[in-house]
Amino acid sequence: MEQEKVYLIQDPGEDKIVLSLQQEEERGKIYFFLLALQQGLYHWQLALEHCAARTWGRIEVRALVAAKAKIKIQGRIKIFPTARGSDSFLNLKTIFIGPTAQNWLEPQLEIETYPVRAGHAATSSGFDLRALTYLRARGISPQQGQQLLLQGFFYDLLKTIKSPQLRSQTRQRLKDALLKVKLDEN
Amino acid sequence: MEKRKRKKRTSGNLATALARADQFAYNYQSPPGLDTQLVDEISGAKNEPPWMRQLRQKALKIFQKQKMPPWAPSLQDLNFQNLRYYLRPLPQASLSWDEVPPALKRTFEKIGLPRAEQEILAGVKAQFDSEVIYGSLRQELAQQGVIFLSMEEGLQQYPELVQQYFARLVPPADNKMAALNTAVWSGGSFIYVPPGVKVKRPLQVYFRINSESAGQFERTLIIVDREAELHYIEGCSAPLFSRASLHAAVVEIFVHKGAKMQYTTIQNWYKNVFNLVTKRARVEEGAVMRWLDGNLGSRLTMKYPCCLLAGAGARGETLSLSWAGEGQHQDLGAKMIHLAPQTRSRIISKSVSKEGGRCSYRGLIQINPGAHQARAKVVCDALLLDSFSRSDTYPVNRINESDSIFEHEATVSQVGAEQIHYLQSRGLTAEEAESLLVSGFLEPIIKEIPLEYAVELNRLIELEMEGSVG
Known part of the structure; x- marks a missing residue:
């Protein structure tokens, strides 16, 4: 059984999430959706700790950063000496939609045993205007095109949430939040 | 143990x-x-x-x-x-x-x-x-x-x-x-x-x-x-x-x-x-x-060798290889600071830890406002050869220009038992097999070194690998 923790953050602030896998072969995953549309600092620490053997863990982050927002995400995977055979991965993906947005990403790994599989990835880029132009060339309005692309960015992670109830609730909240995103103002 | x-x-x-x-x-x-x-x-x-x-x-x-x-x-x-x-x-x-x-x-x-x-x-x-x-x-x-x-x-x-x-x-x-x-x-x-x-x-x-x-x-x-x-x-x-x-x-x-x-x-x-x-x-x-x-x-x-990419189109690259054996700690990395448009940076780090050694990657990518169309890429790969050793990755990435692209990836793994078994089936000893696989892991960096020094470096790595499979 895999425990799932889903977070959708829209307000500036600071906090920490820790998922600690204490039982052998325990599985856990953090889904972190961040819509930094307001001015201010969004500072989050996400930690995944493997304390027992053959545990499996994932942290998946999708973040949208608008003008004057600043995000600082520190993601940490720690595999203790007792956690042989563990498998862990951290994935941070962010998109800018404002020229003055700031994006600080610190994915960390601390591996103290063997054999393990562990890794992380982080990417950051601007909104893909070429993709938007393509959609407009297909008769889709700029606003619709923007919504499609933003939903695509978040939904490829959303669809992997196993719990139907969590998935459905998160989808609705994301959809409502993305409607507030206005690319032209940025 | x-x-x-x-x-x-x-x-x-x-x-x-x-x-x-x-x-x-x-x-x-x-x-x-x-x-x-x-x-x-x-x-x-x-x-x-x-x-x-x-x-x-x-x-x-x-x-x-x-x-x-x-x-x-x-x-x-x-x-x-x-x-x-x-x-x-x-x-x-x-x-x-x-x-x-x-x-x-x-x-x-x-x-x-x-x-x-x-x-x-x-x-x-x-x-x-x-x-x-x-x-x-x-x-x-x-x-x-x-x-x-x-x-x-x-x-x-x-x-x-x-x-x-x-x-x-x-x-x-x-x-x-x-x-x-x-x-x-x-x-x-x-x-x-x-x-x-x-x-x-x-x-x-x-x-x-x-x-x-x-x-x-x-x-x-x-x-x-x-x-x-x-x-x-x-x-x-x-x-x-x-x-x-x-x-x-x-x-x-x-x-x-x-x-x-x-x-x-x-x-x-x-x-x-x-x-x-x-x-x-x-x-x-x-x-x-x-x-x-x-x-x-x-x-x-x-x-942590650093490049200040101060002019348009400037390029910086760091290829880093580290080996940590018993009693050693290699705390290495690189820093790339993008100050101008169309700058490019690339960091490739490969590390091997064995017999209680510790390799830590510590890096900084900073893309300042105004560094339009800057691109930065970081790849960190680490090999752990036993359960006594340690590998850490501590990258800091500050992306302050929305019109830029940044990518970072890191993996920690070990030499596969299947790979060693395959090479043993071809007549190599387990030690020779592991040494060959470690050399292959480090090859993308060693091949950039002038040949005479690459030969010596490979020899030093082979010496470190002797007696490592028990």
Whole structure:
């Protein structure tokens, strides 16, 4: 059984999430959706700790950063000496939609045993205007095109949430939040 | 669980030969400890201009007040008051290889320096403890205006040029070890390559710490003028002693418009050396800077070569290889600061940890506002060869320009049992199989090193791998 923790953050602030896998072969995953549309600092620490053997863990982050927002995400995977055979991965993906947005990403790994599989990835880029132009060339309005692309960015992670109830609730909240995103103002 | 004991070839190999100190009478050895009097003494012995003496004293004050950063590994086994900060082997550097005393020659002959000088290098410098004892430069390069001197010689012969650039990239307040180096620096290289001159063969410097509880603080300043090209290689060794030694160097490089520079390091200090180094390059418009960093030795290395990508279209690259065995901690990485549009950076780091060794990657990517269309990519791969070792990754990425692309990936893994089994089915022993797989893992970086040094580096890695599969 895999425990799932889903977070959708829209307000500036600071906090920490820790998922600690204490039982052998325990599985856990953090889904972190961040819509930094307001001015201010969004500072989050996400930690995944493997304390027992053959545990499996994932942290998946999708973040949208608008003008004057600043995000600082520190993601940490720690595999203790007792956690042989563990498998862990951290994935941070962010998109800018404002020229003055700031994006600080610190994915960390601390591996103290063997054999393990562990890794992380982080990417950051601007909104893909070429993709938007393509959609407009297909008769889709700029606003619709923007919504499609933003939903695509978040939904490829959303669809992997196993719990139907969590998935459905998160989808609705994301959809409502993305409607507030206005690319032209940025 | 008892740790596996390693069996190494101990007779007749280079590593063993370099592990013995060379015995001879030094021209001068400072007493242990550091104070303003010693700093004045060093400056006076080198006949330095007043601005350098004042800079040294200012740096000493900064060193005494400044602390190491909170994330730094422990230096508790390094006693700064027990170190000797200035050791002069000879009254002055030799003019020819024949004039170098036999006792000093032996070490450099062991590593093949005279042969390399003849066959593959454009010039060479050999530093023994605190001073450069020998140097040469091919005549045709000197005629083209290439300058390759010790730092002291550069200060004497080109004082305005040195003053223009010295400590501009790494001021003494940059960090504690930079302050220490600025206070007691001795030796190192001063290189200037005129506009348009392409130095086809590498220049090489070899550093030897020969004394117990010694410090080596070379200062290197390289200026590659417009459209020029240079490849600089440094190597190092130290004998086996029980007490700690310190190597705290500073390297500053200015790569002007359209120029290309590669700085290759093969670091193989013995395991009593604390290697705490600051290296920084400023890269102008359309220029290219590459750090190629191989780290096999030392007890603790802290080194994060940095590129300030200051001009449009500037490119920076760091290829880093690290090996941490028993009792070793390699805390390495790179920094790329994008200050201008269309700048590009790439960092590739490969590390191997075994027998309780620890490799940590510590990096910084910073893309400043205005660095439009900047691109940065970081790839960190780590191999853990047993359950006693450790691997860490601590990247910091500050992306402050929305019109930029940044990518980072890191993996930690081990040599696969299936891969070893396959190679054993082809007649290799388990040890040979693991060694082959580790070499393949490191190959993308080793292939960028000049062939002669790559062969030696591969050999050193094979030596480290012996007895590792039990």
